[in-house]
Amino acid sequence: MGGDHGGGHAGGDFRQKVWSMTGGPYCRPVHWRRNTAIAMFGVFLICIPIAMKSAELE
Numbered sequence: 001m002g003g004d005h006g007g008g009h010a011g012g013d014f015r016q017k018v019w020s021m022t023g024g025p026y027c028r029p030v031h032w033r034r035n036t037a038i039a040m041f042g043v044f045l046i047c048i049p050i051a052m053k054s055a056e057l058e
Contacts, residue, residue, distance in 0.1 A: 029035065
């Protein structure tokens with residue numbers, strides 16, 4: 001009664017079928033340097049005005 005779950009599938013390499021937000025175990029984004037630079041620019045674009053306003057309000 002419910003003891004034989006899974007249907008007896010063979011082991012195999014399941015990693016190619018797994019989806020993850022980070023791209024899985026074989027993730028090698030082509031434009032990772034450009035994407036990192038864009039992200040860092042965005043962080044600085046937001047953080048610098050906040051830090052300047054914070055210093056102004058002290």
